[in-house]
Amino acid sequence: MSDAEIEEEPVKKKSKLPLILGVVLALAGGGGGFYAVSSGMILGPPSDGAKAEKPKSEEELAAAMVLPDVAFVPLDPMVISLQGGGGAxxxxxxxxxxxxxAAKPDVELLLPRVVDVFNSYLRAVEVADLEQPTALLRFRSHLLRRAQLVLGDERVNNLLVMEFVVN
Structure with a gap:
């Protein structure tokens, strides 16, 4: 047989039906997902357009705006020399x-004890302890517990760290 005798078979074109079907199903799925999320069927409450909430009276708004019964007692800034790490x-x-x-006057009276306890704890900290990602959270919880031991659990709700800089 020679090469001339071999007939070339015509190349069949692939069907575009799977591509069109895939696009239609993707659009339908996207539209259905959008509707489910925006109507609140999944991932939370309905959007503003789906369900309107009744307006509140001024008394209800005032009751919602009541601030908690707390006060904040600032501690003096502390500069602590750290151990380890080679340099200063x-x-x-x-x-x-x-x-x-109600406890603010008592806490202000005992504040020197709190500062003393904080200084004692922070001076024992090493530089390697501060390099961990969870260092601030851990130190905050340790310091809060120490403040509660000095002042009493009912007198201290929380410790808010305003500045925590290592240089």
Whole structure:
């Protein structure tokens, strides 16, 4: 047989039906997903257009705006020299104590004890401890517990760290 005798078979074109069907199904799925999310069927409450909430009276708004019964007692900024790390490193720390308003005078009276406890704890900290990603959270919880031990659990709600800089 020679090459001339071999007939070339015509190339069949692929059907475009799967492509068109895929596009139609993708659009239908996207539209259905959008409707489900915007109507609140999935992922939370309905949007503003789907369900309107009744307006509140001024008394209800005032009751919602009531602030918690707390006061904040600022601590003086502390600069602590850190151990380890080879060079002279310092930690600059500033915080505030969240306390009930009724306990604020008592906390201000005992504030030197709190500062002393914080200084004692922070001086024992090493530079390697500060390099961990969760260091600030861990130190905050340790310091809050120490403040609660000095002042009493009912007098301290929280410790807010305002500045925590290592240089």
């Amino acid at each position: 490193r310092h930690l600059r720390f500033t915080a505030q104590l969240e306390v009930p308003i």
